[in-house]
Amino acid sequence: MAHSESTQAAPNNPRLSPEDGRLRRGRRSRALILKAARELFEERGFDEATLRAIAERAGMGASSIYRHFQSKEELLIADLDELQEEAWRRFREGDDRKAPTRKRVTRFLDAQHQLLAEDSDLTLIALRATTRPGVRVAQQVLALNDRTIGLLMEIMQMGRMQSQLKRNVDVLEAARVVFNITQGARIPWANGLTDAETCRQAIQKGVDLLFGGLDKSG
């Protein structure tokens, strides 16, 4: 009585062994759902992929999906999570911590862009998700974004300590600006108004402007 924290989905009973038969079946179902969802998102796009179709391909009823996910969008951000990890991994391998800060930032953004460019849907839905306050998926995406911002901040913090950047810059705010530049640049792309390369260049230009500044140096 009186413990209905989350609406449902995602069991969290500490007394249950991870090898519990119920949980194992659950994990398998979850995997099947994700697989089906990814395939259908790829084939038809997010909005055209019906939950009922996903469920059918996963071999279950539509309502069962809600045992494992709280919303359709969560099926996507599961991917987003992995994709970000991958972007960071690619960035870190081959990263030169002594390279110019601007270069390091660009390298990270390129790695991220390369991955996102393969799936404009993901970008779009992630953005859309943040426009639904109260829904859990919004907070999940915002948390992911914060992690990205954190990484950018880390890079710039290092640059500031090496006196590559002005001493008084607020690295957190700077990281946010960089992030917002990327987000903004992706909207026209995800809407089919520009291609991936143009999007990449827009990000590049924006970052260059930020680093160089607009004011005539005096």
Add this chain to the structure above:
Amino acid sequence: MAHSESTQAAPNNPRLSPEDGRLRRGRRSRALILKAARELFEERGFDEATLRAIAERAGMGASSIYRHFQSKEELLIADLDELQEEAWRRFREGDDRKAPTRKRVTRFLDAQHQLLAEDSDLTLIALRATTRPGVRVAQQVLALNDRTIGLLMEIMQMGRMQSQLKRNVDVLEAARVVFNITQGARIPWANGLTDAETCRQAIQKGVDLLFGGLDKSG
């Protein structure tokens, strides 16, 4: 035969006088719908305001709304349009064309913020709308955004000609960055994670960073 351009909504028969009784009734209905929609958005928020409730308050059936608007979101961007006009108006009156560019930009952004701060829903839905490619409302919002970017560009172009800004800055790209800073800063606010003043300051800080640059000047 074969002329179904728009799905429907918005008559455009040049042979009809604007004083045509049908059109007049239509305009009245449109106004009633907008009034009801604004009230309900205000009272319950966008997502909680049902089309059926809006229609009821407007004194008609829900489906009739689609004679005048193509989607629920269009009920909002009608406001967005006016709000932007108002922001520009407020900015222009009392604008000093010889003031420092950074100051002028800030003034405009403050004027805009002051209006948007009254209605976080509007901000959120406008953003959400741009994540729905193909739907007309997306293009409408993108067009409005472009107009804002255009105004910012205008301001900065003037600053560049007065040698306040570096000669080689891409003012269009700079304007986009400024715009993206504002958009990004509003997301946490619209999600209830920060208050309006924090949002304003974030925009302020971001713009300052952009103008000043991150690189240690050399």
Add this chain to the structure above:
DNA sequence: CCATTAACGCGAACAGGATCGCGTATTCAA
């Protein structure tokens, strides 16, 4: 007058995301 043509309005129906209540399977404790 009457036929034609639009713009309007409406109730019914559709579609798809999400919820509910109930039944099943698995585990553990007594």
Add this chain to the structure above:
DNA sequence: TTGAATACGCGATCCTGTTCGCGTTAATGG
């Protein structure tokens, strides 16, 4: 063995944005 607890699965149902087909109203032209 039995009973409680818990994770799962499912069909029915709800909710709401949107579409459809039909009837109504107002102007136009012969």
